[in-house]
Amino acid sequence: MTAKLSRIRILSWPLWLKLAVAFTIAIVVPLVMVVVAAQPGLREISIQNLRSYISENGERQRAAVANSIAQARGNLTAFLNNSTHQRRIVNLLLSNSPLLNRDGVEAVTREQIETLFTSTLLVQSTTLYDSVRLLDRNGQLLANATINEAAGTLETDQSRSEAYRAALNEQVKNQGQSQVVSVSSRDGRPVVEITNIVYWRDGRPIGYLIAELNIERTLLDNLTYLDAAFPAYSYLLSNNRVLISLPAAQIDEEVAAGSQAARRALSGEVGLDAYRPAPNLPEVIGYFAPVSNAPLAIVSEVPTDYATAVTQGFFDIRLFSISLASVALAIVLAFLLYQMHAPALGRLRAVTDDIADGNFDTPIADMARGDEIGQLAMSLSVMRSRVQSLIHDLEARVAIRTRDIEATYDISRVVVSQRDLSTLLDRAVNLIVER
Structure with missing residues (x-):
């Protein structure tokens, strides 16, 4: 129990451990206080960075989504502005419209228009569309081409579709627009469609060219983050x-x-x-x-909590790194200071051991140092001189006292053995003179 308690007592620790603990506390505690004090400010900086x-x-x-939609709109407009494409589409629309003059109209089949869509607008590697279809002015399906064979067959009557109704609304607004974008939901999935209104020479709408966008390529791919x-x-x-x-x-x-x-x-x-x-x-x-x-x-x-998580992660990593670096620095500093003082203290202890053994001739180093160890060495030198002087004085006194005792003993022995008073006095005087 006593041994365990002695480990806890700071004064019983070795010098290097005391120095290491002292430096660790002196370095780590202020750093931790600075880090903790800076945490709210750094969190605010993290939030600002997050906002940016x-x-x-x-x-x-x-911008990427808008550019993709603009490109899809431009491609559809360019397709329809091609005179050959426009003529064939108009011919199919006219051939299915009893209200328009069809004299001189070239016969065009549904299959030909669908092949035209597939070869121009629905090229698998570059297309921005999933399907392209053509409606007459009443919303009836005349042609439909798709790159997704599993998409199924559309109803012939498209007059209730969002794209058709959006085109009609655009016509009602009479803003001179020939293209409109509509968004709807079909079978639980979003559908974005571009509708180009096809006009006859007199300005009357005779049909609608509708392209359904490929959602993944035009929209979803642009909603990802680099990280x-x-x-x-x-x-x-x-x-x-x-x-x-x-x-x-x-x-x-x-x-x-x-x-x-x-x-x-x-x-x-x-x-x-x-x-x-x-x-x-x-x-x-x-x-x-x-x-x-x-x-x-x-x-x-x-x-917003992500800013807190980033700040906390920053502090966890930095604080751990700083703590390790601080402990390492404290150990290095403690070792350097230990090496600066421990050898000198060891030499002084060796001198004290020699003094205890009666050796007063061991040289005392480190007296030239200007710190406390140098002062201790000088004090030890003075103490050794005084101890040596006291010992010499004590030895001299002991020698004198021993001589006196021996003289008294000799005189007593002569007194006991000599009966003649004159002879006794002469012998006693001689012994005293000899001693």
């Missing part, structure tokens, strides 16, 4: 509440539809804010903006 990152990536994604481990996610929401997002994002459609950020973006607002997507969900930092060329809004969000 989500804003930059959200803007990049918005896959980054816990941010982005989604697109249409004005009729159709959600477009990566499956891995696992975004609730009701939450997205009710998001204040999405509503603000659909109203034309661009912003960056901290908010809760729903009352029961944690706070996020979100970037939101409308997507040009389409009735869509993009929202990019990242949990």
